[in-house]
Amino acid sequence: VSYRILIVDDSPVSRKMVRRAVQMSGLEVGDIIEAGNGQEALAALADSWVDVVLADINMPVMNGIEMVAEMIKRDFMAATPVVIISSEQAKERVQALKAMGVSAYLPKPFRPEQIKEVVGGLLRAKKGAES
């Protein structure tokens, strides 16, 4: 089984950095799809199944927090794990995001091993729940 991952960031460079880290991780990843903001991400999630979302916070049109809030409202998206990858490190914001149901928070700059550890853990948990 290979998993589908959605990367959400307005910076193409940042999306490529995350994509590269995921591809280097050795995880069983199939398609990696990209969105430039929360609104595009919601459209992608409505269009096809995604196993994990890796999203920035600060984006135009719809930011990462608004995207998570919208995902919670939609039954078929509410259980999709979201990992926030952001340069914002304020503890109150991290706690608020986790209270909303965000699975994990990675500060930028991240190391590829951190992506492997966090995404790998989420995919293993998902595999365990499905078997």
Place this chain on the structure above:
Amino acid sequence: VSDAPSTDQLALIAEQLLAQAAFVFAELSQEELSDADTMHVARVSIKGEEAWQLTLAVQTNLGRELAGNLLGIEETSDEAGDASADAVGEMANILAGALAAEFHGPEGPCRIGIPTLTLDSGAKIQAALAAAERKASFTTENGSRLAVFLTPEGTS
């Protein structure tokens, strides 16, 4: 007394992050930027109890190097050229996050904005740098120039 990082803190954080995130090794420099230099410039707001703007300006060839190193591609490639301005924006974003933590500590509420990107002359950046209270100017091991400075928001 402002909570903004001092010039020494700004210089140290910028030097460390450039090396850690983008493998760019730079030393403080007093040499002035000139009109002959063309700079990729990224500006990011940092808002806590005070509102500041971070400016990161790098020579265009260093923008290519940043893109190449961040993406693991040849800096001479077309892809690195296309990504160079965005790479400077991403580097400014990372730097703003580290400075925001320095402003108020991990417990304090602080928001950073979305980078705005421009291409400016070295002389224009040098004038802004001269007026900034908190600033650092560097030369990389390859001889490229970059500058980073903080200004109260709305003044630059």
